[in-house]
Amino acid sequence: MSPPCNTDLGYIPPDGGWGWAVVFGASISVGFAYAFPKAFTIYYKELQAAYNISYGQIAWISSIMCATTYGGGPISSVLVSRFGSRPVVIFGGLLCGIGMVSAAFCTSIFQLYICAGLITGLGLAFNLQPSVIIIGKYFLKRRPLANGLAMAGSPVMLFILAPLNQLLFDNFGWRGSFLILGGILMNCCVAGALFRPIGAATGPTKSQKEKPAIETLEEQPETGTAELPGPGKEEEEKDRDCCENFNKYLDLSLFKHRGFLIYLVGNMLMFLGFFAPLVFLAPYAKSLEIDEYSAAFLLSILAIVDMVARPATGLIANSRWVRPKIQYFFSFSIIFNGVCHLLCPLATSYSGLAVYSGFFGLAFGMVCAMLFETLMDLVGASRFTSAVGLVTIMECCTILLGPPIGGTLIDAFGDYKYMFIKCGIVMVLAGLFLFIMNYYNYRKLAKEEKRKKHDVAPKDRQ
Amino acid sequence: MSFSQARSIPPLLLLLVALLRLSDAGTPAPTATVENTSQQTTDSISKSKELESTTFSPGPSGPSKTTEDAKQQTEAKTPDLEAVKYNITIKEFSTVVKNITLVEPTTLELSCSVDINPSLDKATIEVMWRMGNTTVKDDNVTKGEHQNIWSSQYTVHIKNRDQLGTYTCVFKTKEKSEGRFDVRVPEVGGKSKSLVSYEGDSVVMTCNSGKYVPFDWVWYTMNGSEQAVINDTLRPEKYHVSKKNLNITKLKVLNLTEKDGGVYWCEAVFLQLGESRGNASLKVLTYLVPLKPFLAIAAEVIILVAIIFIYEIYTKKKEPQAEGEKEFEQTEQLKSEDSNGVENSTTRHRKV
Numbered sequence: 001m002s003p004p005c006n007t008d009l010g011y012i013p014p015d016g017g018w019g020w021a022v023v024f025g026a027s028i029s030v031g032f033a034y035a036f037p038k039a040f041t042i043y044y045k046e047l048q049a050a051y052n053i054s055y056g057q058i059a060w061i062s063s064i065m066c067a068t069t070y071g072g073g074p075i076s077s078v079l080v081s082r083f084g085s086r087p088v089v090i091f092g093g094l095l096c097g098i099g100m101v102s103a104a105f106c107t108s109i110f111q112l113y114i115c116a117g118l119i120t121g122l123g124l125a126f127n128l129q130p131s132v133i134i135i136g137k138y139f140l141k142r143r144p145l146a147n148g149l150a151m152a153g154s155p156v157m158l159f160i161l162a163p164l165n166q167l168l169f170d171n172f173g174w175r176g177s178f179l180i181l182g183g184i185l186m187n188c189c190v191a192g193a194l195f196r197p198i199g200a201a202t203g204p205t206k207s208q209k210e211k212p213a214i215e216t217l218e219e220q221p222e223t224g225t226a227e228l229p230g231p232g233k234e235e236e237e238k239d240r241d242c243c244e245n246f247n248k249y250l251d252l253s254l255f256k257h258r259g260f261l262i263y264l265v266g267n268m269l270m271f272l273g274f275f276a277p278l279v280f281l282a283p284y285a286k287s288l289e290i291d292e293y294s295a296a297f298l299l300s301i302l303a304i305v306d307m308v309a310r311p312a313t314g315l316i317a318n319s320r321w322v323r324p325k326i327q328y329f330f331s332f333s334i335i336f337n338g339v340c341h342l343l344c345p346l347a348t349s350y351s352g353l354a355v356y357s358g359f360f361g362l363a364f365g366m367v368c369a370m371l372f373e374t375l376m377d378l379v380g381a382s383r384f385t386s387a388v389g390l391v392t393i394m395e396c397c398t399i400l401l402g403p404p405i406g407g408t409l410i411d412a413f414g415d416y417k418y419m420f421i422k423c424g425i426v427m428v429l430a431g432l433f434l435f436i437m438n439y440y441n442y443r444k445l446a447k448e449e450k451r452k453k454h455d456v457a458p459k460d461r462q
Numbered sequence: 463m464s465f466s467q468a469r470s471i472p473p474l475l476l477l478l479v480a481l482l483r484l485s486d487a488g489t490p491a492p493t494a495t496v497e498n499t500s501q502q503t504t505d506s507i508s509k510s511k512e513l514e515s516t517t518f519s520p521g522p523s524g525p526s527k528t529t530e531d532a533k534q535q536t537e538a539k540t541p542d543l544e545a546v547k548y549n550i551t552i553k554e555f556s557t558v559v560k561n562i563t564l565v566e567p568t569t570l571e572l573s574c575s576v577d578i579n580p581s582l583d584k585a586t587i588e589v590m591w592r593m594g595n596t597t598v599k600d601d602n603v604t605k606g607e608h609q610n611i612w613s614s615q616y617t618v619h620i621k622n623r624d625q626l627g628t629y630t631c632v633f634k635t636k637e638k639s640e641g642r643f644d645v646r647v648p649e650v651g652g653k654s655k656s657l658v659s660y661e662g663d664s665v666v667m668t669c670n671s672g673k674y675v676p677f678d679w680v681w682y683t684m685n686g687s688e689q690a691v692i693n694d695t696l697r698p699e700k701y702h703v704s705k706k707n708l709n710i711t712k713l714k715v716l717n718l719t720e721k722d723g724g725v726y727w728c729e730a731v732f733l734q735l736g737e738s739r740g741n742a743s744l745k746v747l748t749y750l751v752p753l754k755p756f757l758a759i760a761a762e763v764i765i766l767v768a769i770i771f772i773y774e775i776y777t778k779k780k781e782p783q784a785e786g787e788k789e790f791e792q793t794e795q796l797k798s799e800d801s802n803g804v805e806n807s808t809t810r811h812r813k814v
Binding site: 090 | 663753759
């Protein structure tokens, strides 16, 4: 197997050993971050009755939670650059716990927006990004597999949380459930404890690689991050002003990085049509005269296939045939997802919808498993810390827009099929864009490396 | 009994027939008048009815019901709306049930039609109408205009809860063909699971009567072993009843205490036709109840985190020397990799 790409971390990642414990912890964190907002919707009916508000007002909690989880990305990245993954995740877990416990004592819907929406969402953000970042630090050769396994935490956690939430609600009402959920979310601290810091441990080693910013990191030998500063800006340590300081923690020069931009544009386009079919699958089934339990079972089929698809995709993406061209595999899975949605209107019976759910689960899992792996592949593990923060805050807009646009289409045409067609078209376009642009990118990278090789060879002789 | 006898009192007969015509609009007026006259006229009228084969609303014949029927007559003088028609089509030798839901006094025109095999060569079929267990009408029907459809009608004015129940038409063919009309007030939906709330908090209980709007709602609670009406004007700081959309009612109980737990009934009152009940049960807990699982989970988290940290320190202490050696190896590796780093990144693309 070819040793893939950027070894600019400053050390060799272990690719195993304690890394598997880190993967386990990461899957818990990622699972909570993605599954908790979805499972939380079980309480909406009761909250609506208790506060005497409309569904639209209650749904704001979901939106705020989602927006803070994604929008808190850059803050996460900065904190991880400064302190490392472990303290941030533990703090995130505590924040989630505090948020939900205070939500249990809320007396108005605005307090709920802040406690359950803002604080908990921020805590989840402090869980999501650091978990993904630390995988890049522990794995290199088996990174796609590790990513796939970590992302598999999301469907597993949803499977556990959804019935658990219902059970808690039946026994304790919504206030008691929030209190207990606060406790459950604190398990993210356990996940965080597993994130042992790793990295080039000593100062002299780093200085050999001519990274001037290391001097500041020497004070924190435990952080294990070798943050690559903006090119050319931090050559002079004394020349630091506020902007450059900021750049050290959040690498804004990424916006000049070709691969990063390709990823950003392609993914923002994709997320316009990514979550909407998931949100509307059950209502669509009910509109076709399918009963509630069968409609809920469709989502279970989706979750089960998703659970299996993620690690499997990680395994496939790790193989030596796929890993070098992993971007093409990612584009393919997005196009596959889009085609599934385009074919969905043809399914009018329950068995047709069940088949669609199975394929949707497969495609969904494939895309999710490779979501962060492809970014790591493009920008490298050391710049990934900033990249993930910037990507999540920019994707935040399209993620939030997707379901409401779908909803407007459904209301305007009175038919669900236009929403599926729109999602399908958007995703196929996104996949094609990524495919073509990555082809171009691969070619450019190959040319650049050929050139570098020619440059290095004469240097060696000298 | 015979026409010759009837001819002896033509004016009275004409009057009665005129009243009968009025009755076709759906009031039970003739019943009352029939009862006031002699038996003869009763018989003659029933005969003329047979000839005309129109519908009339029968009442149980018998002098004991006179006062009630008189009351009915006075009440029936109010102008009535058109009768609401319900029809059941029965295939031969089977039973069909239809549910009729009423919210106010209505006149119902119930009809049963049977589809019978043409091989039957009878001229008439006997039909019996029943309410509950008592027979209310016996009829003989002839073939209708469509070859094989035989139908019978029965009109009833539902005034109060006594008339709610099951009306059955039985066609006395070889094997019975039955059609059943279940006439009742709408059911009220409550919640099957109990609501859980906490001391000092407030809770909202809802009852829904679907698409039917009752005249009023009343809430009851258990006071010891008796039912007590909840009056929100009497204790506005405790109860608040909202009936904004009349098919949904909400009871908000404020400042909950443990005593407030138990079963609550919401009763939908339908004018003159009776009531329909739904229930909701409430459990009031103290905050100590969920606090225990919370503390258990928090303790579990702290213990796990402590174990992980202790394990980490333990493994670090175990290999202080080995680490130093590893570091040295790593630096050597990195030095050699440094110069090859550029080439390493190219191999990724070459190996496609």
